[in-house]
Amino acid sequence: MPITYDSVHFVYAAGSPFESAALNGISLVIEPGSFVALVGRTGSGKSTMAQLLNALLVPTSGEVVVDEFVNSADKKKRSRKLKGLRKKVGLVFQFPEYQLFLDTVEKDVAYGPKNFGASREEALEKAHQAILEVGLDASFFERSPFALSGGEKRKVAIAGILAMEPDVLVLDEPTAGLDPEASREALALFRKINAKGTTIILVSHDMDLVLEAATRLIVLENGKVVKDGDPSSLFEVDLTSYALEEPKVFRFVDLLKKNGLELSPSNIRDVESLAKAIKEAKQ
Ligand SMILES: Nc1ncnc2c1ncn2[C@@H]1O[C@H](COP(=O)(O)OP(=O)(O)OP(=O)(O)O)[C@@H](O)[C@H]1O
Numbered sequence: 001m002p003i004t005y006d007s008v009h010f011v012y013a014a015g016s017p018f019e020s021a022a023l024n025g026i027s028l029v030i031e032p033g034s035f036v037a038l039v040g041r042t043g044s045g046k047s048t049m050a051q052l053l054n055a056l057l058v059p060t061s062g063e064v065v066v067d068e069f070v071n072s073a074d075k076k077k078r079s080r081k082l083k084g085l086r087k088k089v090g091l092v093f094q095f096p097e098y099q100l101f102l103d104t105v106e107k108d109v110a111y112g113p114k115n116f117g118a119s120r121e122e123a124l125e126k127a128h129q130a131i132l133e134v135g136l137d138a139s140f141f142e143r144s145p146f147a148l149s150g151g152e153k154r155k156v157a158i159a160g161i162l163a164m165e166p167d168v169l170v171l172d173e174p175t176a177g178l179d180p181e182a183s184r185e186a187l188a189l190f191r192k193i194n195a196k197g198t199t200i201i202l203v204s205h206d207m208d209l210v211l212e213a214a215t216r217l218i219v220l221e222n223g224k225v226v227k228d229g230d231p232s233s234l235f236e237v238d239l240t241s242y243a244l245e246e247p248k249v250f251r252f253v254d255l256l257k258k259n260g261l262e263l264s265p266s267n268i269r270d271v272e273s274l275a276k277a278i279k280e281a282k283q
Pocket residue numbers: 012013018020021022040041042043044045046047048049094
Protein backbone atom coordinates (compact mmCIF):
# COMPACT_ATOMS: atom_id res chain seq x y z
CA MET A 1 0.00 0.00 0.00
CA PRO A 2 1.21 3.49 -0.70
CA ILE A 3 2.19 6.13 1.83
CA THR A 4 -0.13 9.11 1.83
CA TYR A 5 0.37 12.62 3.18
CA ASP A 6 -3.01 14.33 3.20
CA SER A 7 -3.04 18.12 3.79
CA VAL A 8 -0.34 17.85 6.43
CA HIS A 9 0.57 20.89 8.47
CA PHE A 10 3.09 20.79 11.25
CA VAL A 11 3.86 23.54 13.73
CA TYR A 12 6.62 23.23 16.36
CA ALA A 13 5.89 24.66 19.80
CA ALA A 14 2.41 25.79 18.74
CA GLY A 15 1.05 28.61 20.87
CA SER A 16 4.43 29.47 22.39
CA PRO A 17 6.66 32.43 21.50
CA PHE A 18 8.89 29.90 19.69
CA GLU A 19 6.11 28.74 17.38
CA SER A 20 7.45 27.67 14.00
CA ALA A 21 5.43 26.38 11.06
CA ALA A 22 7.57 23.63 9.49
CA LEU A 23 5.06 22.08 7.05
CA ASN A 24 2.35 24.09 5.32
CA GLY A 25 0.02 21.69 3.57
CA ILE A 26 1.76 18.62 2.16
CA SER A 27 -0.34 16.25 0.05
CA LEU A 28 1.36 13.46 -1.84
CA VAL A 29 1.38 9.71 -2.39
CA ILE A 30 4.53 7.56 -2.36
CA GLU A 31 4.24 4.25 -4.19
CA PRO A 32 5.69 1.08 -2.65
CA GLY A 33 9.13 0.18 -3.98
CA SER A 34 9.96 3.70 -5.15
CA PHE A 35 13.19 5.55 -4.42
CA VAL A 36 12.19 9.05 -3.48
CA ALA A 37 14.63 11.88 -2.82
CA LEU A 38 13.53 14.72 -0.59
CA VAL A 39 15.57 17.87 -1.09
CA GLY A 40 15.38 21.54 -0.22
CA ARG A 41 17.25 24.21 1.66
CA THR A 42 18.07 24.05 5.35
CA GLY A 43 14.87 24.44 7.36
CA SER A 44 12.55 23.59 4.44
CA GLY A 45 10.89 20.77 6.42
CA LYS A 46 12.61 17.57 5.25
CA SER A 47 13.37 16.07 8.67
CA THR A 48 9.91 17.01 9.88
CA MET A 49 8.36 15.13 6.95
CA ALA A 50 10.58 12.14 7.73
CA GLN A 51 9.65 12.03 11.41
CA LEU A 52 5.93 12.12 10.68
CA LEU A 53 6.34 8.83 8.82
CA ASN A 54 6.87 6.73 11.90
CA ALA A 55 4.82 8.96 14.18
CA LEU A 56 7.71 10.47 16.11
CA LEU A 57 5.81 13.64 15.32
CA VAL A 58 2.04 13.97 15.01
CA PRO A 59 0.57 16.36 12.40
CA THR A 60 -0.89 19.63 13.68
CA SER A 61 -3.58 19.08 11.06
CA GLY A 62 -4.06 16.52 8.30
CA GLU A 63 -2.76 12.97 8.33
CA VAL A 64 -0.03 10.60 7.21
CA VAL A 65 -1.15 7.07 6.38
CA VAL A 66 1.22 4.11 6.03
CA ASP A 67 -0.72 0.92 5.27
CA GLU A 68 -3.14 0.43 8.15
CA PHE A 69 -1.39 3.01 10.35
CA VAL A 70 -2.91 6.45 10.60
CA ASN A 71 -0.91 9.34 12.06
CA SER A 72 -3.55 12.03 12.32
CA ALA A 73 -4.19 15.31 14.07
CA ASP A 74 -7.58 13.77 14.87
CA LYS A 75 -7.17 11.66 18.01
CA LYS A 76 -10.13 9.46 17.10
CA LYS A 77 -8.54 8.44 13.81
CA ARG A 78 -4.97 8.08 15.08
CA SER A 79 -3.60 4.54 15.44
CA ARG A 80 -2.83 3.78 19.06
CA LYS A 81 -0.44 0.89 18.64
CA LEU A 82 2.70 2.19 17.01
CA LYS A 83 5.03 -0.77 17.43
CA GLY A 84 4.01 -2.25 14.07
CA LEU A 85 4.55 1.11 12.38
CA ARG A 86 8.01 1.47 13.91
CA LYS A 87 8.92 -1.95 12.51
CA LYS A 88 7.49 -1.12 9.10
CA VAL A 89 9.15 2.28 8.75
CA GLY A 90 12.83 2.32 9.67
CA LEU A 91 14.09 5.84 10.24
CA VAL A 92 17.81 6.59 10.16
CA PHE A 93 18.21 10.01 11.76
CA GLN A 94 20.47 12.85 10.79
CA PHE A 95 23.69 11.91 12.70
CA PRO A 96 22.39 8.51 13.86
CA GLU A 97 25.77 7.68 15.38
CA TYR A 98 24.72 9.63 18.47
CA GLN A 99 22.06 7.01 19.11
CA LEU A 100 24.36 4.03 19.58
CA PHE A 101 24.20 3.00 23.20
CA LEU A 102 25.13 -0.64 23.86
CA ASP A 103 28.63 -1.90 24.56
CA THR A 104 29.16 -4.03 21.45
CA VAL A 105 28.24 -3.46 17.84
CA GLU A 106 26.31 -6.74 17.59
CA LYS A 107 24.24 -5.99 20.73
CA ASP A 108 23.46 -2.54 19.45
CA VAL A 109 22.30 -3.81 16.07
CA ALA A 110 20.39 -6.75 17.63
CA TYR A 111 18.47 -4.41 19.93
CA GLY A 112 15.76 -3.61 17.35
CA PRO A 113 14.90 -7.18 16.26
CA LYS A 114 14.92 -8.27 19.93
CA ASN A 115 12.57 -5.44 20.81
CA PHE A 116 10.23 -6.64 18.05
CA GLY A 117 10.05 -10.17 19.45
CA ALA A 118 12.98 -12.08 17.91
CA SER A 119 14.76 -14.56 20.20
CA ARG A 120 18.34 -13.75 21.28
CA GLU A 121 19.79 -16.08 18.64
CA GLU A 122 17.52 -14.83 15.86
CA ALA A 123 18.27 -11.22 16.77
CA LEU A 124 22.01 -11.87 16.74
CA GLU A 125 21.76 -13.63 13.39
CA LYS A 126 19.85 -10.72 11.88
CA ALA A 127 22.39 -8.33 13.43
CA HIS A 128 25.36 -10.17 11.94
CA GLN A 129 23.72 -10.23 8.53
CA ALA A 130 22.96 -6.50 8.66
CA ILE A 131 26.49 -5.61 9.86
CA LEU A 132 27.99 -7.52 6.93
CA GLU A 133 25.45 -5.98 4.54
CA VAL A 134 26.56 -2.43 5.36
CA GLY A 135 30.13 -3.40 4.54
CA LEU A 136 31.67 -4.04 7.96
CA ASP A 137 33.35 -7.41 8.55
CA ALA A 138 32.90 -9.92 11.38
CA SER A 139 35.74 -8.39 13.38
CA PHE A 140 33.34 -5.54 14.20
CA PHE A 141 30.74 -7.76 15.92
CA GLU A 142 32.26 -7.52 19.38
CA ARG A 143 33.87 -4.12 19.16
CA SER A 144 32.58 -1.17 21.12
CA PRO A 145 30.51 1.16 18.94
CA PHE A 146 32.10 4.09 20.74
CA ALA A 147 35.61 3.19 19.55
CA LEU A 148 34.77 3.41 15.85
CA SER A 149 35.31 6.15 13.29
CA GLY A 150 32.42 8.43 12.39
CA GLY A 151 31.74 6.59 9.13
CA GLU A 152 31.85 3.19 10.84
CA LYS A 153 29.42 4.39 13.51
CA ARG A 154 27.09 5.58 10.77
CA LYS A 155 27.22 2.12 9.18
CA VAL A 156 26.41 0.47 12.51
CA ALA A 157 23.44 2.79 12.97
CA ILE A 158 22.15 1.93 9.48
CA ALA A 159 22.67 -1.78 10.22
CA GLY A 160 20.55 -1.35 13.35
CA ILE A 161 17.64 -0.21 11.21
CA LEU A 162 18.19 -2.79 8.45
CA ALA A 163 18.19 -5.59 11.03
CA MET A 164 14.51 -4.80 11.65
CA GLU A 165 13.80 -5.50 7.97
CA PRO A 166 11.58 -2.45 7.42
CA ASP A 167 9.32 -2.10 4.35
CA VAL A 168 10.16 1.59 4.17
CA LEU A 169 13.64 2.91 4.85
CA VAL A 170 13.84 6.63 5.60
CA LEU A 171 17.37 8.02 5.47
CA ASP A 172 17.92 11.55 6.74
CA GLU A 173 21.22 12.81 5.30
CA PRO A 174 22.89 9.39 5.46
CA THR A 175 26.05 10.43 3.64
CA ALA A 176 26.68 13.81 5.29
CA GLY A 177 30.29 13.90 6.45
CA LEU A 178 31.30 10.64 4.74
CA ASP A 179 34.22 10.54 2.33
CA PRO A 180 33.39 10.05 -1.38
CA GLU A 181 34.15 6.34 -1.32
CA ALA A 182 32.00 5.74 1.76
CA SER A 183 29.19 7.78 0.15
CA ARG A 184 29.38 5.68 -3.01
CA GLU A 185 29.31 2.47 -0.97
CA ALA A 186 26.31 3.73 0.97
CA LEU A 187 24.53 4.61 -2.25
CA ALA A 188 25.20 1.15 -3.69
CA LEU A 189 23.76 -0.36 -0.52
CA PHE A 190 20.58 1.74 -0.70
CA ARG A 191 20.09 0.78 -4.33
CA LYS A 192 20.52 -2.89 -3.48
CA ILE A 193 17.96 -2.62 -0.68
CA ASN A 194 15.57 -0.79 -3.00
CA ALA A 195 16.02 -3.46 -5.69
CA LYS A 196 14.75 -6.03 -3.17
CA GLY A 197 11.50 -4.05 -2.93
CA THR A 198 12.06 -1.77 0.05
CA THR A 199 10.74 1.76 -0.43
CA ILE A 200 13.50 4.31 0.09
CA ILE A 201 12.97 7.90 1.14
CA LEU A 202 16.28 9.71 1.06
CA VAL A 203 16.82 13.19 2.44
CA SER A 204 19.97 14.64 0.98
CA HIS A 205 21.81 17.79 0.00
CA ASP A 206 24.03 15.75 -2.33
CA MET A 207 22.46 16.38 -5.72
CA ASP A 208 24.86 14.07 -7.58
CA LEU A 209 23.75 11.22 -5.37
CA VAL A 210 20.08 12.15 -5.74
CA LEU A 211 20.25 12.30 -9.52
CA GLU A 212 22.02 8.97 -9.71
CA ALA A 213 19.77 6.99 -7.39
CA ALA A 214 16.28 8.40 -7.07
CA THR A 215 13.34 7.58 -9.31
CA ARG A 216 11.41 10.56 -8.00
CA LEU A 217 12.45 13.89 -6.66
CA ILE A 218 10.51 16.14 -4.32
CA VAL A 219 11.73 19.68 -3.67
CA LEU A 220 10.52 21.36 -0.48
CA GLU A 221 10.55 25.07 0.19
CA ASN A 222 8.99 26.68 3.27
CA GLY A 223 7.21 23.46 4.17
CA LYS A 224 5.57 23.12 0.77
CA VAL A 225 6.25 20.92 -2.26
CA VAL A 226 7.50 23.17 -5.05
CA LYS A 227 8.67 20.46 -7.49
CA ASP A 228 7.77 16.80 -7.80
CA GLY A 229 8.86 14.60 -10.68
CA ASP A 230 11.56 12.67 -12.45
CA PRO A 231 15.03 13.65 -11.15
CA SER A 232 16.20 14.54 -14.65
CA SER A 233 13.52 17.27 -14.74
CA LEU A 234 15.91 19.06 -12.37
CA PHE A 235 17.73 20.19 -15.44
CA GLU A 236 14.94 22.68 -16.13
CA VAL A 237 14.81 23.96 -12.56
CA ASP A 238 16.70 27.01 -11.36
CA LEU A 239 18.34 25.08 -8.58
CA THR A 240 20.05 28.05 -6.96
CA SER A 241 16.68 29.58 -6.09
CA TYR A 242 16.11 26.60 -3.78
CA ALA A 243 19.70 26.67 -2.48
CA LEU A 244 20.39 23.39 -4.30
CA GLU A 245 23.64 22.51 -5.97
CA GLU A 246 23.60 21.68 -9.67
CA PRO A 247 24.55 18.02 -10.26
CA LYS A 248 28.05 17.88 -11.81
CA VAL A 249 26.91 16.01 -14.91
CA PHE A 250 24.32 18.71 -15.64
CA ARG A 251 27.03 21.37 -15.47
CA PHE A 252 28.98 19.26 -17.94
CA VAL A 253 25.97 18.97 -20.29
CA ASP A 254 25.63 22.77 -20.10
CA LEU A 255 29.28 23.32 -20.97
CA LEU A 256 29.07 20.88 -23.87
CA LYS A 257 26.06 22.76 -25.18
CA LYS A 258 27.97 26.04 -25.00
CA ASN A 259 30.67 24.32 -27.05
CA GLY A 260 28.25 23.12 -29.69
CA LEU A 261 27.35 19.60 -28.57
CA GLU A 262 23.69 19.36 -27.61
CA LEU A 263 22.62 16.43 -25.41
CA SER A 264 19.22 15.58 -24.00
CA PRO A 265 19.71 15.42 -20.23
CA SER A 266 16.73 13.13 -19.68
CA ASN A 267 18.80 9.93 -19.55
CA ILE A 268 21.86 11.44 -17.93
CA ARG A 269 22.26 10.57 -14.28
CA ASP A 270 25.92 9.83 -13.76
CA VAL A 271 29.28 9.77 -15.52
CA GLU A 272 28.57 6.48 -17.31
CA SER A 273 25.28 7.62 -18.80
CA LEU A 274 26.89 10.96 -19.71
CA ALA A 275 29.68 9.17 -21.59
CA LYS A 276 27.10 7.05 -23.42
CA ALA A 277 25.08 10.13 -24.41
CA ILE A 278 28.21 11.85 -25.76
CA LYS A 279 29.15 8.77 -27.76
CA GLU A 280 25.66 8.53 -29.26
CA ALA A 281 25.55 12.25 -30.09
CA LYS A 282 28.87 11.95 -31.95
CA GLN A 283 27.80 8.99 -34.07
N1 LIG B 1 12.42 21.12 17.67
C1 LIG B 1 12.09 22.21 16.99
N2 LIG B 1 11.51 23.28 17.62
C2 LIG B 1 11.15 24.39 16.94
N3 LIG B 1 11.32 24.54 15.60
C3 LIG B 1 11.88 23.53 14.94
C4 LIG B 1 12.31 22.31 15.59
N4 LIG B 1 12.83 21.48 14.67
C5 LIG B 1 12.75 22.14 13.49
N5 LIG B 1 12.19 23.36 13.65
C6 LIG B 1 11.92 24.35 12.58
O1 LIG B 1 11.08 23.75 11.61
C7 LIG B 1 11.51 24.07 10.29
C8 LIG B 1 11.79 22.81 9.49
O2 LIG B 1 12.84 22.09 10.12
P1 LIG B 1 13.39 20.71 9.57
O3 LIG B 1 14.33 20.18 10.61
O4 LIG B 1 12.26 19.83 9.17
O5 LIG B 1 14.18 21.19 8.27
P2 LIG B 1 15.17 20.40 7.31
O6 LIG B 1 14.68 20.62 5.93
O7 LIG B 1 15.35 19.01 7.78
O8 LIG B 1 16.55 21.22 7.48
P3 LIG B 1 18.09 20.72 7.43
O9 LIG B 1 18.46 20.61 5.98
O10 LIG B 1 18.83 21.83 8.12
O11 LIG B 1 18.20 19.41 8.17
C9 LIG B 1 12.71 24.98 10.46
O12 LIG B 1 12.28 26.30 10.32
C10 LIG B 1 13.19 24.72 11.86
O13 LIG B 1 13.77 25.86 12.41
